[in-house]
Amino acid sequence: MILVKKKQILLISVYIFVGLWIISTFFKPEKKDEIVFSIGAGTKEIGFIEELVAEFERENPAIQVKLNVISSPTDQQHHYYLTTLGAKTENIDVMRIDTIWLAEFASARWIEPLDAFITGEDRASFIPVTEKTNVYEGYLYAIPWNINVGLLYYRKDLLEKYGFSPPDTWEECIDICRKITPRENLYGYLWQGKQYEGLVCNFIEFIGGNNGRIIDENGATVVHSVQNKRALDLMRDLIWKFKISPPNTYSELMEESSRHLFQQGKGLFLRNWTYVWDLCQEDPFMAGRVGVTQLPRFPEGAHSSVCGGWHLAVNAYSKKKEKAWRLIKFLSSGKTQKKLALNLAWAPTKQLLYKDPELIKQAPLLSIVEKSLRNVQVRPNLPYYQWISDSVQKQINKALSDQKTSQEALQAIYSKMERIQDDFRKN
Ligand code: GLC
DSSP, rough: OHHHHHHHHHHHHHHHHHHHHHHHHHHHHOOOEEEEEHHHHHHHHHHHHHHHHHHHHHHHHHHEEEEEEOOSSHHHHHHHOOOOOOOOTTOOOOEEEGGHHHHHHHTTBBBBBOOTTHHHHHHTBBBBBGHHHHHEEEEEEEEEEEEOOOEEEEEHHHHTTOOOOOOOBHHHHHHHHHHHHHHHHHHEEOOOSSSSSHHHHHHHHHHTTTTSSSBBBOOOOTOOOOOOHHHHHHHHHHHSSOSSSSTTTHHHHOHHEEEHHTTOEEEEEEEEEEEHHHHTTTTTTTTEEEEEEEEOOOSOOOOOOEEEEEEEEEEOOOOOOOHHOOOOOOOOOOOHHHHHHHHHOOOSGGGGGGHHHHHHHHHHHHHHHHGGGGEEEOOOTTTHHHHHHHHHHHHHHHTTTSSSOOHHHHHHHHHHHHHHHHHHHHO
8 A cells, every 4th residue: 555655656756857857948938138238318218218128128039138327428428438348348239329429439449330230221211411420431330319409498488478589590599588587587598518518519509500610521620710709709798798698607507407497497598409398398387388499590600500319339349239230220210219209309310200290290399300400510520529529628618717718719629629630640
């Protein structure tokens, strides 16, 4: 009797063992391959990107995406990549890069050419101007994820109250500010004057609105032109003479600090990027009170915006380039970009989306973006752009804080740019 029981127990144990072996051999949970996506952006943006990544993982069950969230200001992100990519890290596969880093990263061979991955048809579907900052020495190094332009946000309610239309020129803008701001106790024009990349964007827009450039179409340095001096004089005057921009413009104001002031009801006009539209719509105080248009121009100039935006690139040291590309293809698809436009007011890089009826209805901002793109100023796509930018940031900030005249600051940038270009040619 005892012997029979023992036999049964043995048999059951064998069955259990074989069963477990079959399960563990044939029904192993699929091993996922992890790729790392490095990105710096605002809190709401990161939240939404997490949702997109989850959608990508559902569509690609063998891939798991780890987000490497870094701090959002562009200069800080740039610094992060100088140290990580400079150390040949393999721990990043996909990166969101600012348009201005492309030539530098490509010439250092830190990012992978993508020509072999993309089809001609897909490439042609993007806004053509994006190629000016995606291509280096004939190769495509990144896919444009969103395009950005400087825009003029205004308090529609206050302009209506005093019977004004949004300004076309700087003269009109100053006039409106001087009439409304003392009565409503707010600042007139908020913009980004602190020493960082955002100041370079503002400077290029001011000079662009007066037909001025840093480098002309033949590659000559023309930063010290008469038009540019006039534009820089105006930037100073907004703070010191007309007093319609806050006195801390040159020490404090960046995208986020100026946006906060505006949303707190402390500014009549704000220069900022597309994302501000979305944040104003969900702000109970701002919703319905804010309008958006192109930046003011000088009488002889045209409305002018900087072409900003962010691209997706693959780390040249990544061991998972094919999977990295799959994520880029998903994130930059028309379907995903439409969601980004509806949820975050990111302006698409796919041309067709500007004709999408649902987007046109729900994102009125896109028509202003389209107009601004007609006279968009592309920052020089050069490997040594950062050195030029550092000099522009420093000198323009000195002029704004009244440590230098406009003439002195522009002349100093000119001399520095010539030296940088010489050095680069020699090396
Ligand atoms: C925005 C633009 C980017 C620019 C930066 C400056 O993020 O998209 O191109 O360099 O602002 O602060």
